[in-house]
Amino acid sequence: MSEKITIYDIAKKLNITAATVSRALNNNPKIKESTRELVIKTAASMNYKQNKLALALKSGRSNNIGVIVPRIDSNFFASVIRGIEEELHPHGYQVIICQTHEDPKRENENLYTLIDAQVDGILMSVTDITNENTGAFHYVLEKNVPLIFFDRSKHIDGVSSVTINDFKGGYITTKHLIDEGCKSIAHFSGDQSLEIFKSRFLGYKQALLDNGITFNEEYVIRTKSSVESGKEAVNALLQLKTPPDAIFSSSDFAALGAIQELKDKNISIPKEFCVAGFSNEPFTKFMELSITSVDQSPLEMGKMSARVFLEQVDKTDTIKIEKKVVLAPELHIRKSSSRSTI
Amino acid sequence: MSEKITIYDIAKKLNITAATVSRALNNNPKIKESTRELVIKTAASMNYKQNKLALALKSGRSNNIGVIVPRIDSNFFASVIRGIEEELHPHGYQVIICQTHEDPKRENENLYTLIDAQVDGILMSVTDITNENTGAFHYVLEKNVPLIFFDRSKHIDGVSSVTINDFKGGYITTKHLIDEGCKSIAHFSGDQSLEIFKSRFLGYKQALLDNGITFNEEYVIRTKSSVESGKEAVNALLQLKTPPDAIFSSSDFAALGAIQELKDKNISIPKEFCVAGFSNEPFTKFMELSITSVDQSPLEMGKMSARVFLEQVDKTDTIKIEKKVVLAPELHIRKSSSRSTI
DNA sequence: TGTTACATTGCAAACGTTTGAGATATAAAT
DNA sequence: ATTTATATCTCAAACGTTTGCAATGTAACA
Numbered sequence: 001m002s003e004k005i006t007i008y009d010i011a012k013k014l015n016i017t018a019a020t021v022s023r024a025l026n027n028n029p030k031i032k033e034s035t036r037e038l039v040i041k042t043a044a045s046m047n048y049k050q051n052k053l054a055l056a057l058k059s060g061r062s063n064n065i066g067v068i069v070p071r072i073d074s075n076f077f078a079s080v081i082r083g084i085e086e087e088l089h090p091h092g093y094q095v096i097i098c099q100t101h102e103d104p105k106r107e108n109e110n111l112y113t114l115i116d117a118q119v120d121g122i123l124m125s126v127t128d129i130t131n132e133n134t135g136a137f138h139y140v141l142e143k144n145v146p147l148i149f150f151d152r153s154k155h156i157d158g159v160s161s162v163t164i165n166d167f168k169g170g171y172i173t174t175k176h177l178i179d180e181g182c183k184s185i186a187h188f189s190g191d192q193s194l195e196i197f198k199s200r201f202l203g204y205k206q207a208l209l210d211n212g213i214t215f216n217e218e219y220v221i222r223t224k225s226s227v228e229s230g231k232e233a234v235n236a237l238l239q240l241k242t243p244p245d246a247i248f249s250s251s252d253f254a255a256l257g258a259i260q261e262l263k264d265k266n267i268s269i270p271k272e273f274c275v276a277g278f279s280n281e282p283f284t285k286f287m288e289l290s291i292t293s294v295d296q297s298p299l300e301m302g303k304m305s306a307r308v309f310l311e312q313v314d315k316t317d318t319i320k321i322e323k324k325v326v327l328a329p330e331l332h333i334r335k336s337s338s339r340s341t342i
Numbered sequence: 343m344s345e346k347i348t349i350y351d352i353a354k355k356l357n358i359t360a361a362t363v364s365r366a367l368n369n370n371p372k373i374k375e376s377t378r379e380l381v382i383k384t385a386a387s388m389n390y391k392q393n394k395l396a397l398a399l400k401s402g403r404s405n406n407i408g409v410i411v412p413r414i415d416s417n418f419f420a421s422v423i424r425g426i427e428e429e430l431h432p433h434g435y436q437v438i439i440c441q442t443h444e445d446p447k448r449e450n451e452n453l454y455t456l457i458d459a460q461v462d463g464i465l466m467s468v469t470d471i472t473n474e475n476t477g478a479f480h481y482v483l484e485k486n487v488p489l490i491f492f493d494r495s496k497h498i499d500g501v502s503s504v505t506i507n508d509f510k511g512g513y514i515t516t517k518h519l520i521d522e523g524c525k526s527i528a529h530f531s532g533d534q535s536l537e538i539f540k541s542r543f544l545g546y547k548q549a550l551l552d553n554g555i556t557f558n559e560e561y562v563i564r565t566k567s568s569v570e571s572g573k574e575a576v577n578a579l580l581q582l583k584t585p586p587d588a589i590f591s592s593s594d595f596a597a598l599g600a601i602q603e604l605k606d607k608n609i610s611i612p613k614e615f616c617v618a619g620f621s622n623e624p625f626t627k628f629m630e631l632s633i634t635s636v637d638q639s640p641l642e643m644g645k646m647s648a649r650v651f652l653e654q655v656d657k658t659d660t661i662k663i664e665k666k667v668v669l670a671p672e673l674h675i676r677k678s679s680s681r682s683t684i
Numbered sequence: 685t686g687t688t689a690c691a692t693t694g695c696a697a698a699c700g701t702t703t704g705a706g707a708t709a710t711a712a713a714t
Numbered sequence: 715a716t717t718t719a720t721a722t723c724t725c726a727a728a729c730g731t732t733t734g735c736a737a738t739g740t741a742a743c744a
Binding site: 035059 | 728
């Protein structure tokens, strides 16, 4: 049943050689038009399909690209992947996805596996920037496989990245809270070994300074990206001698947790307390008390990463162009921080 | 820089043949222990990496599996993919993802592309069951590549599937609404050419009949899975001579739209009107007025699909085992339909 | 010493394609 | 008629593995 037919089968049928068949199918100009047509026609009639694996082995290119993310079931990463897939699909690339679950070991393992599987490029979001074991990354670079970071990046020579301006995201959000009349603004931060969280924090801090508000170390709390974590954090804040009157959270989930807890304590939002999140998760705009949040345009980020990859691939120049694309964050102001419109 | 080293390089260095190297590395018992150790050691020292493409060409197995979904940036599909990836990763499979955007043409194209890329199996959610052009599916089956449907399935001989019991999902949800005292229950349905929507509708209908409520054709509205569509639909319902007092929606998004519109019209939920959705999207439990919804356990569905694939692969028996796994839906009762707890 | 058995290793084909270099044929130019 | 150029095609190697079969070596046994 369904035996694989190769260019040899076509060649035998037409009494020509496999090389001619190959050239005919690849539109090589050295082939006479009439034979080309004949080959193409009989190839079709014999239901010939090119063996991609053989081609990959011969050419060394698999037409696969690898994408590594912490996890795929998050709106942000799923959207980025969608962008990547949509941009690369027309170019004949298939997308292989890997998850790290925030584990540097898994990250390394995925990198090695992808390279060993001969992918033509790797697009990834780093899990832990402090991980000094950059062996896997250099393994990628040695093999001359384009490597592109998106969102969570790491400074490595010759590696391009597509990120958003997290500093600005933190800045404009904090500024917005100040403009709404908030006097003491707290901050929920993620793991600051990741540059995105560091930058959001610095943007927050700078906005405070620029507006004459003294920075208070006590107001910065390390949270995880979960509702529960947000609840715990806001409770810690409320037990301070001088609790804040606003929160800029690096996570929409933590922001939601804070809001739920504040409501439980009958603290009115946004009148007494304002909250803003980050990522523009779908639920933030669905809530009755919709949540102000920073949009990271994940779809665009994915497409842009893919485009950077396309520029990079095929450039066999040893002079790698290191491209740094920085997208602009967009603050979506909603009820959780809109005192003016009430 | 970084020349590819092959088993021939190792062989040359040790003055043995490549075949021996290959066997040594693959733990073939015909190789003397001492040479095996020697080979392994020098392979490591030379930084040898097996060429997966060559292996794939030789064996005909790529160690890739394809996953086709309508779109990846939906919580449900992303979670299924996560489940698939986590189950298959330990077995050395990589996951290639493709999107159809509900377009049967794209679906066919993806099927052909994946087969041509020599994947070892295809796990997919169908876009349109009425699509009579089953050529691509048979192409897959001819090649003897395991094909497994998840969630949205299609009846094809020899194809396994992993779904949830949508009929039951529709039934228990409707029954729940009846138990809460709702007398006239409307239904938002998706494209009934898809079995999942047909089944949910039938479950809904059956529950009505079993409880002495006459089925009313007017109460069934075809919606898209969007907030906007839900708003339009509920408005249509409210303009009927005898509007319903509850909605069982096949989409959480449409359910949300309905709720927003009902609130706008000052109709109290759940006192005057109950709403229940389907899919258990994250936002349903985050809302202040949390939304009752049917959980489809996507993670479990993904893992189960992967397991079915693993059972199927390697079974070169022409007798294909056609396995139909049906998971149980779980109703998460929340505020939007809980009159009793108020 | 010759035979047998067994453990190791080598040889070469196979997977299906691409591609540089050589071969043949055809036509044009001298 | 001989050379030159060009168009078209064939040969064979290469990509890096795996694997059936043959070959070698060694030890035991008769």
